[in-house]
Amino acid sequence: MDFTDSFDEAEYRAKCRRFLDATLPRRHPGHVRGYRRGEDGPDVVPQAKAFQRKKFDAGFAGITWPKEWHGQAGTPVQQMIYDQEEAKYDTTVNAIGLQLNICMPTICRWGTQEQRDRFAPPALRGEEVWCQFYSEPSGGSDLGSLRTRATRDGDEWVINGQKIWTSLAHEADWGVLIARSDFDKPKHEGLTFFYLSTKTPGVEIRQIKQMSGASHFNEVFFKDARIPDSQRLGPVDGGWKVAMSLLMGERYSLDDDFGPSFKELFSLTRQLELNGRPAFEDGGVQDRLADFYVKAQGLRFTRYRIMTSLARGEAPGPEASIGKLVAATMIQDAASYGLELLGAAGAEMGADMPLEGIFEESFLDSPAFRIAGGTDEILRNTIGERVLGLPPDLRADKGMPFKAIPVGSK
Amino acid sequence: MNFDFPDEFKQLRDTAREFLVERCPPAATRKALERADKVDRVLWREIGEMGWLSAAIPEAYGGLGLGHLAVCVLAEEMGRVIAPVPYASSVYMATEALLLYGTEEQKKSYLPRLATGQAVGTLAFVEKAGPLNPASFDTRFLDGRLTGTKLVVPDGDVADFAIVAVRSLEEAPSLCIVDLGDAAVSKMVRPTVDPSRGHATIRFEGVPAEPLPQANGATAFQSLIDRAAVMMAFEQLGVATAALEMARDYAKSRYAFGRPIGSFQAIKHKLVEVYIATELARSNCYWAAWALESESSELAVAAAASRIASCDAGWTATRENIQTHGGMGFTWEMDCHLYYRRARLQALALGSAREWKRKLLGALWARESAATPTDYAA
Numbered sequence: 001m002d003f004t005d006s007f008d009e010a011e012y013r014a015k016c017r018r019f020l021d022a023t024l025p026r027r028h029p030g031h032v033r034g035y036r037r038g039e040d041g042p043d044v045v046p047q048a049k050a051f052q053r054k055k056f057d058a059g060f061a062g063i064t065w066p067k068e069w070h071g072q073a074g075t076p077v078q079q080m081i082y083d084q085e086e087a088k089y090d091t092t093v094n095a096i097g098l099q100l101n102i103c104m105p106t107i108c109r110w111g112t113q114e115q116r117d118r119f120a121p122p123a124l125r126g127e128e129v130w131c132q133f134y135s136e137p138s139g140g141s142d143l144g145s146l147r148t149r150a151t152r153d154g155d156e157w158v159i160n161g162q163k164i165w166t167s168l169a170h171e172a173d174w175g176v177l178i179a180r181s182d183f184d185k186p187k188h189e190g191l192t193f194f195y196l197s198t199k200t201p202g203v204e205i206r207q208i209k210q211m212s213g214a215s216h217f218n219e220v221f222f223k224d225a226r227i228p229d230s231q232r233l234g235p236v237d238g239g240w241k242v243a244m245s246l247l248m249g250e251r252y253s254l255d256d257d258f259g260p261s262f263k264e265l266f267s268l269t270r271q272l273e274l275n276g277r278p279a280f281e282d283g284g285v286q287d288r289l290a291d292f293y294v295k296a297q298g299l300r301f302t303r304y305r306i307m308t309s310l311a312r313g314e315a316p317g318p319e320a321s322i323g324k325l326v327a328a329t330m331i332q333d334a335a336s337y338g339l340e341l342l343g344a345a346g347a348e349m350g351a352d353m354p355l356e357g358i359f360e361e362s363f364l365d366s367p368a369f370r371i372a373g374g375t376d377e378i379l380r381n382t383i384g385e386r387v388l389g390l391p392p393d394l395r396a397d398k399g400m401p402f403k404a405i406p407v408g409s410k
Numbered sequence: 411m412n413f414d415f416p417d418e419f420k421q422l423r424d425t426a427r428e429f430l431v432e433r434c435p436p437a438a439t440r441k442a443l444e445r446a447d448k449v450d451r452v453l454w455r456e457i458g459e460m461g462w463l464s465a466a467i468p469e470a471y472g473g474l475g476l477g478h479l480a481v482c483v484l485a486e487e488m489g490r491v492i493a494p495v496p497y498a499s500s501v502y503m504a505t506e507a508l509l510l511y512g513t514e515e516q517k518k519s520y521l522p523r524l525a526t527g528q529a530v531g532t533l534a535f536v537e538k539a540g541p542l543n544p545a546s547f548d549t550r551f552l553d554g555r556l557t558g559t560k561l562v563v564p565d566g567d568v569a570d571f572a573i574v575a576v577r578s579l580e581e582a583p584s585l586c587i588v589d590l591g592d593a594a595v596s597k598m599v600r601p602t603v604d605p606s607r608g609h610a611t612i613r614f615e616g617v618p619a620e621p622l623p624q625a626n627g628a629t630a631f632q633s634l635i636d637r638a639a640v641m642m643a644f645e646q647l648g649v650a651t652a653a654l655e656m657a658r659d660y661a662k663s664r665y666a667f668g669r670p671i672g673s674f675q676a677i678k679h680k681l682v683e684v685y686i687a688t689e690l691a692r693s694n695c696y697w698a699a700w701a702l703e704s705e706s707s708e709l710a711v712a713a714a715a716s717r718i719a720s721c722d723a724g725w726t727a728t729r730e731n732i733q734t735h736g737g738m739g740f741t742w743e744m745d746c747h748l749y750y751r752r753a754r755l756q757a758l759a760l761g762s763a764r765e766w767k768r769k770l771l772g773a774l775w776a777r778e779s780a781a782t783p784t785d786y787a788a
Contacts, residue, residue: 002412003699009411012411077411266774280775283768290767293774294719298690301697311411326686334493354577380679388658388681390672 001305005081006311013080016085019058020068023051024089037095040214045129045171048095062104068146069108070120080303082144096129099168103130103176107195108232110242117176131172133163133220133245138408140165141378142177144187144240145397145407148222151196152236155229157181157194157220167372169218171196176225178243181236183403190402192351193239196227213365226281258369259331259362260338264355265288268341279341288337295330300325317383318387323326325379328369335362413611413696419476419483419660426462426487434484434491436640436745439606442494443748446599448608450567450748454495454618463501466509468704472522478637482644482699492752494606496565498759502641503530507573507585507634511622516587520571520645534560534612535575535631540767542635544584544628546694547577549614551586556619560609564759566590566610567599574619575631583621584631592617603758604751621743631650636713639760646756647691650723654684657727657734677734691723711777714770721763724753 005013055061063079065071072078104123108116122128139145148161159179170174175198182190198205202225207215234242266289269280279285302323306316338359339346346353349360370376384390397405415423415615422543434453442448454683457463465480468495474480481501505524508517508531525702537548537560549558556574559623564574590597594617595612658681671677682696698716700710728750734738737744757763 001415001696001703003700005411094664149564215715266778280771285772287767289713290718290770293770294694294715294722295690297697297715298693298719301413301693302689304411305693305696307411308413319491322689324685377675377679380682381675383682383685384672384678386679388656388685390661390681391670392676393673393675393678394669 003386008075009081010309013081013085016082019054019060020085020089021052023054023058024091025087026052027090029356040082040216042094043292045168048097049126049129050097051068051091052100052124053214056125062120064109065105065120068113069105069116070124077307080307080310081236089162091186096168096171099130099132100124101408106176106193106233106245109245111192124304128173129168129171129172129223130164131169131175133166133169133175133177135165137164141375143243144191145405146178146180146191147407148177148179149183149190150181150192150227151183153226156233157227157229159194159196159225159227161222163220163222164208165217165221166205167217168199169220170207170215174198176233178239180241180402181239184401185237186399187397187402188190188240191236191243193242194227194231195232195233196225196231196308200225200227202226211284212361214365224233257277258327259366260334260355260358261330262289262296262334264358265289265334265338265341269340269360285341292334292337294332299326299330315405318383321383321387324369325376325383329368329370330377331362332366335359335366339363413700415479415483415696415699419479422476422482423487425754427490429460430487430493436492436495436748439492439494439748440745442606447568448494448565448606449496450494453493453677454527457495457497458525461525461712462639463497463505463527464525465523466501466522467505467521471517472525474663475574475692478549478641478702478711481641482695484643485644486648486651489645489650489756490652492606492649492652496532496568496607498638498642498645498756499532499565499569500524500527500530502630502638503533503634503677504569504573506637506641507533507622507625508587510634510731511585511625511630511682512587513623515697516620516622519594521589521592529570530565532563532572533563533575534563534566534572535635536561536563542577542761542770544631545577547575549574549576551576551578551619553619554620555616556586556588556614556635557616559613561610562600562602562610564610564646565608566597566612566733567608572612574614578627582624582627583623584628585622585625586619587616587622587722588617588619589614594618602755604749604755606751607755616625624713632710635760636710637702639713639751639766640695640702640709642760643691643698643713646720646724646753647688648722649749649753649756650684650727652692653727653731653746653753654656654681654688654726656749657681657684657745658732671734681734683722683729687719687723687726691719694719702752707777708774711770717760717765717766718770721757721766724757778782 052061059072059081062069062071063074063082064076067073084360100123104120107119125132134143136146137147137149146161148163151158177194177196178191180190181192186354202223204221205218207218209215269285269289270278272279274282302319306320342359346359350357353360387393438450442450461474462484464473465476465477465484508520524531549560560574567588571587573585574588575585594615596613599608599610602609643662661677661681662670664671694716698712701712732746732750735744735746738744
């Protein structure tokens with residue numbers, strides 16, 4: 001039992017560090033990647049694209065993708081090592097990286113070699129940005145109840161309907177789309193999967209202002225938008241399987257650096273006074289800090305367990321499923337506790353607040369983590385059913401033709 | 411990166427699980443609950459013969475010399491079956507104290523008997539309600555004699571000897587070893603929240619005792635407790651996991667409103683929260699096992715984290731196991747309470763989570779003020 005890298009791992013880590021040191025500033029304490037409103041600014045996506053290009057040139061784009069996908073044919077452990085190292089630097093690459101890692105494997109897995117050659121290189125170089133046209137006003141957690149209609153017309157499909165919560169659509173060049181091609185079949189059996197340019201006539205993208213004030217996601221309207229049949233992925237009415245293969249592309253290495261955690265709270269309690277003493281010395285404060293620490297360490301060492309499985313060429317155990325569920329609430333709770341410690345002064349926002357104002361920012365931003373990429377409730381269903389083997393919930397719409405199912409808000 | 415138990419210890423775990431499931435079903439623990447003699451002596455002899463009591467004892471003293479990772483593996487299995495044997499007292503506490511602080515002569519005298527199970531040892535340290543504070547112990551060791559009273563001594567009803575924590579001046583030994591068969595020792599068996607284990611109040615009235623000469627000052631006592639806490643965290647993890655599995659199995663087979671109750675999200679989501687608590691505990695336990703085995707300077711921090719996480723998992727899992735079983739879960743006849751009792755007993759045994767949270771933050775503070783933390787522990 002040890003934490004040391006193997007010779008190959010150490011060599012790879014050193015290679016990552018050399019690249020990152022030469023490319024990015026180190027993240028200073030308290031500065032948390034990905035939470036800042038600043039990421040919404042006009043230069044964020046250009047910066048992310050420029051960094052993606054450098055990653056590509058240095059051989060760190062598509063680390064685990066096979067050569068046919070224009071990837072590096074590396075190992076999941078190499079990906080984890082790279083992610084661990086990148087997390088120590090100040091980067092906004094996630095502005096495009098997440099969508100890249102979800103959309104492009106789907107294109108490559110279901111598309112032809114010609115399609116891989118056309119789309120993978122520019123995506124890996126950061127030249128083309130992708131998004132997913134998935135959730136709809138009538139179905140988010142219950143994605144299978146989507147209503148956007150795909151009607152066959154010769155060699156083309158005509159798309160009508162509306163998508164929502166489409167992250168990055170306003171910056172994207174391309175998107176993957178799931179739409180309903182048959183309303184008479186049960187809900188998961190009448191869906192077809194496509195990709196299309198966001199510049200396709202009949203596609204209108206409107207940014208949504210989030211509760212945090214930022215606008216990362218969009219609502220997207222399709223009005224007689226035409227897609228050639230050659231841009232269909234998978235069989236007609238077989239789109240659910242394609243979509244599910246996309247959601248399976250889990251990121252094992254999701255770190256806990258998306259908001260404040262123990263480190264930020266520890267630092268804050270050393271700056272603040274409580275009853276004339278550093279807040280850190282207060283028993284009640286120590287109780288709470290210990291809980292955050294133990295949870296954060298639990299997640300950290302769970303990742304090491306996952307990495308160990310991957311290093312042996314084994315699939316990670318079921319513990320790999322808990323990371324996002326635990327981290328999302330932990331971040332929200334840590335933001336809240338930071339504000340509680342700041343007291344009346346904590347209401348003020350800004351970079352000159354303690355820890356660069358992370359607690360106030362994250363208070364407004366962190367609700368997103370518990371919803372995006374699978375809500376807490378859906379994840380609990382998944383873990384309960386797949387890991388614990390508990391029976392599935394009753395489905396009131398099971399086997400019904402889609403057109404007979406009540407959907408959306410009534 | 412190899413953050414896992416070596417294969418030979420996984421085999422040991424499989425062997426132990428197979429043996430204990432067969433040999434120590436909950437009915438065995440239930441017997442201990444309902445009778446005066448709390449020890450399954452046949453089981454104790456058998457695990458002694460298999461070397462489970464001596465995994466961390468070097469071969470020179472009659473042990474297997476497998477190290478502490480083996481003890482951690484076995485502890486989890488003992489917890490899964492809530493075994494009615496003085497494993498924690500004799501192995502994590504008495505054996506560990508002798509390994510750490512015993513003289514060569516003391517090791518030669520005690521360890522071979524502990525290794526076979528012929529002798530049972532324990533640790534006597536509690537004196538009053540509230541947080542443990544070695545600096546305020548009233549028990550004194552003077553001129554070779556021990557005087558004082560210790561409460562809730564684990565397995566104090568059956569132990570042959572005890573390591574006793576005493577008030578010590580700087581640099582003076584804080585632990586001594588006492589034969590509990592001495593005429594000046596009086597034991598009063600006391601009921602506890604978990605009657606499947608025996609406990610006693612023990613009064614020492616000028617009992618002849620030997621110091622563990624290397625156990626200098628209060629920090630020596632603390633180091634011993636840290637090490638015992640890691641091994642007990644694994645036992646606690648075993649209790650929690652077993653309780654989760656019991657609740658899960660019941661939720662799959664019990665029907666209400668025409669459906670298995672595990673299909674209801676109120677039950678399903680709750681059991682997922684229990685699962686999360688056990689996994690976070692497991693990861694903290696693995697870290698602590700590594701720190702123990704490698705004599706890392708992280709041990710104080712990791713031991714506290716493993717204890718806090720495993721006690722939380724033990725509480726969450728055993729509490730919700732009763733709740734999932736409904737009215738049946740509250741009966742004497744159902745096994746749920748065996749786990750509920752054991753999890754709490756262990757959560758109190760080395761001091762409560764509240765105290766360990768203080769210790770954790772103290773240790774983090776000390777680390778922060780001293781060396782740069784290592785990457786993985788940051």
